[in-house]
Amino acid sequence: MSQLTLRGGEFLLREAEPRDTFIYEDFTSEDLLIAQAADEFIRGEVLPKNDAIDHQEEGLAVQLLKKAGELGLLGADLPEMYGGLGLAKMTSTLLAEKMSLQASFAVSTGAHSGIGTLPILFFGTPEQKKKYVPRLATGELVGAFSLSEAGCGSDPLSARTKATLSPDGKHYLLNGEKMWTTNGGWADVFIVFAKIDGEQFSAFIVERGFPGVSVGREEHKLGIKGSSTRRVILENAQVPVENLLHIAGKGHHVAFGVLNIGRFKLAAAGLGGCREALTIATRYAKDRQQFGKSISEFGLIKEKLAEMAIRIFALESAVYRTAGMLNEAFHGIDAGAENANELYHHADEEFPVECAILKVLGSEVLDFVADETVQIHGGFGYTEEFPAAQIYRDSRINRIFEGTNEINRLLMLDQMMKRAMKGKLPGMMEAAQAIRSELNQPMMPSPDPTDPVEQVERHVKNAKKIILMTAGMAVEEVGMQLQEKQEIVARLSDCMIHLFAMESAWLRVRKLQEKGLDATIASAMMQVYAYDAFDAIEASARRAILSFVEGDMRHILLTALKRYARRIEINTMELRRQIAEYVIEHERAWSASGK
């Protein structure tokens, strides 16, 4: 791993710099050409077949997957020595965004390239990698991931699927039933989790053709109807011993080791869906006439369009910033090195907090945007005559899979604390201590800056103090029982999500300005987002404090909170109208370049 600018979770403790932050506007013309190639394929081949895909027309999804594979759209993340393109994480993230416009197809390709392929790359033996990865990279084989069971979803380690060694020692015999396997209907290779002798939770590479492997019927889902979701049924399924993935009893490494990237990519895909939905909503709003004019001329519709654009901007800033961070961790790993798996594991372990933040942020922004897209369409949004209804149905799953947003909220803080305890977050204790001592000192209010970037900078700095103070005191007051008080944990996680998004938007605006690009609208979006996020952080922190401490300490903390949470007031209505005008004119979310 090369030197990291910020270690995982460190964003809470330290200042980040624009020059170390990757933003969308850093992409090269080659990156944009890659994005364009993906976009043309999706708009030319996939979107026109939307209805057929959603009705699961026989063979269509696989045919499109293979076509995407031939064009190199499935192997972007994989190293060249295993048939991939070895692109930087930023570029593969951009690709994931562009591949997302048909949600079912996005889920199929995402599951294939992510959780269906990466476990073998990260944890496989060189033989396993050589055998499977190049054929997965080109789409010759389709991959899938079978972790959940009927009785175990968020708690995968309670799996009941068993593996026993055959008497001749050549096979593991797997027995059990896995639920919710994306690509179940057409995958060739499944990463299956089972407990050896009912105890050692382990991962296996299971081919569809192995004796004893079959799949159930298609689940009738609320949305993403064109993706295949089936049970995988294992009845004395014969898995050669050489297909044990990673180490017996260490299946949790595999299960959780690829979920970070999966969660992150989900946010990137959500971003693509958001941008498209905003364009659809804006065009409809311009077209739809009421009271003798286009409804896009009304304040409440403008407010919606602006708010969609603002959240998309914050999400986009957070997605590409995190892509840059992940790239730092993964960059330069020699796929052929003897310790390649160790390096991958090491890199993947670095950013679970950020990946969980992005998963929640991405799926919740997408849900908001989808919901407002329906609302702007009014009654027509509730019919299948317009794309809004499908967008709404398709978005909903994102808050559920790859770890529910509830699980991800818990995980965020849990991982943050684990990192601190393992010494992977140097400065955490000092930072918490500094806040403690600041509590006892009088603080003179400094004059409010007038420059928007400086205003948001103060909000960012104070938000970090609020979170450190509240989280630090929660740990101190509640101790190990904090895990049981999930409501408090979730409030703290909400604070972190808002902070990360707000800071990412702020860093991006500063970098845009440094690059000499026009950041007028970007700056307005940053201002409004930060204003509301700061409010939300204060509200969440207050609720957390009120639920874990009483008496004098409560008073001290609330007083401190009030001090840190002093807002710089701005006219968000005016700013939103300005943002809405941009969206209405360009019929899309903001971007610095022409695309």
Added chain:
Amino acid sequence: MKILVPVKRVPDPYAKVAPNADGSDIARDSLPYAVNPFDEIALEEAIRLKEAGSATEIVAVSVGSEESTEQLRTALAMGADRAILVQTSDWLDAPAVARLLAAVYRRENPDLILLGKQAVDMDNNQVGQMLAAMLDLPQATFASKIEAQSGQMRVERETDNGTETVSVTLPAIITADLRLNEPRYVALTGIVRARSKPLETLTSADLGVSVSASVRLVRVETPPKRQAGKRVESPQQLVQLLKEEAKVI
């Protein structure tokens, strides 16, 4: 057979264009650009000729600003072997473009120049024909089907009266029409491979060509807004209005 394919950087045909503030040009800030679709068809045909074993080398050439490198990269990613940028910031009329391309032809000596019948920004439909005249080469315009034969190309061309089949002796100029083929999607592998393909930059001075224009762009303006239609009561009234108001019959 060596094929020279000129590709032009044009505003994305699906982008909305509008005049700039003083009407001297279209507003180009934040306008997305693309390879001229007809040139893309020409390039696709060249690649197919190469894949079929009829062509050995494809050279893409673009005349324009440094940004045209993006379109040359696309051409390389699709399958051109190398690229030449004739870099100029001047506004060029069709004869100037043809003079520059003719000079590139003399440097490269290809067997075939295969280009779009027109560029979708100015819609001149002149460069191919001018090139043929300047280089004194046979031409087949508006090709909808091309077949390589020894030393010549058999071309089906679309005319108002139907399809005409001509045969041109190489070296020759062929301009591509819309129905010649459907260009492939750019593959990511192609984009990565394009990194190592040569891209040479020349200037009009290098080629010894004057780019002084004989045509000047005077003014760009939007067409007048369409007036609302009128509902007529009877055929008689329609005829009357066509006679008296529209004065078309």
